[in-house]
Amino acid sequence: MKTIHVETTINGDATEFLCAPDESLLDVLRDRLGLTGAKEGCGTGDCGACSVTVDGRLVCSCLMLGAEAQDAQIETIEGMADGETLHPLQRVFLEEAALQCGVCTPGILVAAKALLEKNPDPTDTEVRYWLAGNLCRCTGYDKIIKAVQTAAAEMRGA
Amino acid sequence: MKYVKPESFEVASQLLQNESGTSRILAGGTDVLVQLKAEMVEPDLMVDLKHLPGMQDITAENGGYRIGAAVPGAVVGEHDGVKAMWPGVVEGLELIGSTQVQGRATMAGNLCNGSPAADSVPALVTAGAMARVHGPDGARDVPVADIPQGPGKTNLSKGEFITSIFLPARPDHAGDAYLRFIPRTEMDIAVSSAAVSLVLDAAGTCRQAHVAVGAVAPTVRLVEKAGKALEGSQLDSDAIAAMKTAVEAACNPIDDKRGTIEFRTKTAAVLAERAARIAYSRAGGQS
Ligand SMILES: Cc1cc2nc3c(=O)[nH]c(=O)nc-3n(C[C@H](O)[C@H](O)[C@H](O)COP(=O)(O)OP(=O)(O)OC[C@H]3O[C@@H](n4cnc5c(N)ncnc54)[C@H](O)[C@@H]3O)c2cc1C
Numbered sequence: 408m409k410t411i412h413v414e415t416t417i418n419g420d421a422t423e424f425l426c427a428p429d430e431s432l433l434d435v436l437r438d439r440l441g442l443t444g445a446k447e448g449c450g451t452g453d454c455g456a457c458s459v460t461v462d463g464r465l466v467c468s469c470l471m472l473g474a475e476a477q478d479a480q481i482e483t484i485e486g487m488a489d490g491e492t493l494h495p496l497q498r499v500f501l502e503e504a505a506l507q508c509g510v511c512t513p514g515i516l517v518a519a520k521a522l523l524e525k526n527p528d529p530t531d532t533e534v535r536y537w538l539a540g541n542l543c544r545c546t547g548y549d550k551i552i553k554a555v556q557t558a559a560a561e562m563r564g565a
Numbered sequence: 566m567k568y569v570k571p572e573s574f575e576v577a578s579q580l581l582q583n584e585s586g587t588s589r590i591l592a593g594g595t596d597v598l599v600q601l602k603a604e605m606v607e608p609d610l611m612v613d614l615k616h617l618p619g620m621q622d623i624t625a626e627n628g629g630y631r632i633g634a635a636v637p638g639a640v641v642g643e644h645d646g647v648k649a650m651w652p653g654v655v656e657g658l659e660l661i662g663s664t665q666v667q668g669r670a671t672m673a674g675n676l677c678n679g680s681p682a683a684d685s686v687p688a689l690v691t692a693g694a695m696a697r698v699h700g701p702d703g704a705r706d707v708p709v710a711d712i713p714q715g716p717g718k719t720n721l722s723k724g725e726f727i728t729s730i731f732l733p734a735r736p737d738h739a740g741d742a743y744l745r746f747i748p749r750t751e752m753d754i755a756v757s758s759a760a761v762s763l764v765l766d767a768a769g770t771c772r773q774a775h776v777a778v779g780a781v782a783p784t785v786r787l788v789e790k791a792g793k794a795l796e797g798s799q800l801d802s803d804a805i806a807a808m809k810t811a812v813e814a815a816c817n818p819i820d821d822k823r824g825t826i827e828f829r830t831k832t833a834a835v836l837a838e839r840a841a842r843i844a845y846s847r848a849g850g851q852s
């Protein structure tokens with residue numbers, strides 16, 4: 408298979424990589440670029456552990472080819488903190504222990520950030536539906552929903 | 566596998582026509598990349614058309630809307646004009662997958678993947694939506710209802726693909742709705758589904774009614790008799806009963822662990838009744 412040369416922007420940095428035509432963006436991020444925050448839970452769009460945003464849209468990076476990243480603006484969990492300062496969602500997840508094993512956490516944080524940018528004051532039901540594509544096998548979700556709401560309130564300055 | 570981004574629709578058609586192996590269009594990839602991963606299909610050629618003119622646009626046209634074949638569900642769901650005119654089409658599309666899947670999944674991909682349970686298709690069929698098909702001989706317009714052929718199969722020929730889907734204008738007093746049955750509240754495939762589109766007169770009598778069902782036959786099915794049963798009525802109980810009988814008669818579902826033949830047939834009719842009542846109230850009718 409012929410490799411493809413791709414130029415893209417990841418977390419604000421111009422990036423280029425070579426990939427196989429059938430290689431997923433998730434595999435490119437993890438195996439070629441060392442960005443291992445996005446996880447592979449299923450590889451088929453069901454679990455959301457691989458969530459990133461592409462041109463501002465939340466997507467599963469396992470359901471996109473690396474080749475499709477040409478000229479795109481990609482944001483991953485690695486770009487969420489500002490240097491040493493955690494994003495409020497990240498900090499609140501730690502403070503309120505909204506994780507156990509943590510495999511789902513990067514995807515949930517990326518997804519929750521995308522939600523709060525669109526809807527800064529969601530209801531619990533809206534949070535649950537938005538995160539329906541992010542599976543967590545450990546927490547039972549309640550702490551995740553609460554942590555998202557705590558961070559949302561803080562971000563609204565409430 | 567080759568991945569190509571052709572510079573025009575013409576080149577795309579040629580590439581597809583000249584490919585001797587298996588080819589796929591890459592729209593949102595939410596079906597095709599899952600199938601690739603599962604080794605259900607191993608395409609020799611993957612053609613990405615998302616960058617071509619109009620593919621990402623929603624444009625007003627002749628009182629309706631033309632939706633580019635690469636526009637994902639999330640973008641349609643944020644379009645106030647389409648939502649106001651065709652709420653049933655939008656609710657069907659928005660039922661597909663999760664937020665993440667919505668960020669990629671397209672109507673054209675849902676249609677061309679050919680699943681009998683495809684959630685956006687019944688309401689496109691009752692809307693009388695037209696697909697603009699580009700092929701080796703240029704462009705033609707095909708009713709969405711005529712695209713599916715059977716599970717995983719379409720009536721498009723080699724070298725053909727959809728560039729946009731057109732939702733026609735709506736008169737006053739019109740409404741549509743889509744409902745599906747799934748055993749959970751999110752992230753599941755329809756066991757049965759129904760879409761209804763109605764046009765009423767000022768007095769609230771149905772002048773035009775279309776009813777389509779999903780997941781109960783090899784393709785999504787427009788049930789003409791069911792639509793006729795509602796026309797001339799204000800959804801009184803006789804008209805509804807006749808509509809449901811017509812829907813049940815049109816069902817020819819599979820029997821599997823997700824739903825028996827009896828269950829799928831019965832729920833399709835019940836969903837059609839409920840969708841008709843929602844469409845009726847969206848059209849401004851008082852029942
Ligand atoms: C987690 C998950 C949940 C899902 N849930 C649902 C659900 O609830 N309901 C449902 O209906 N579906 C569901 N799906 C399936 C899928 O998301 C939809 O069918 C979606 O609409 C496919 O669109 P796409 O743009 O991703 O298509 P792709 O995967 O890009 O393409 C699908 C097929 O259509 C063909 N194609 C694509 N575009 C064109 C075109 N313009 N012209 C001709 N052929 C074309 C391709 O060659 C391919 O065969 C789900 C998928 C996942 C991963």
Ligand code: FES
Nearest residue numbers: 448449450455469
């Ligand atoms: S790894 Fe992408 S959704 Fe599970």
Ligand code: FES
Nearest residue numbers: 507511543544545
């Ligand atoms: S914390 Fe383990 S999967 Fe969510």
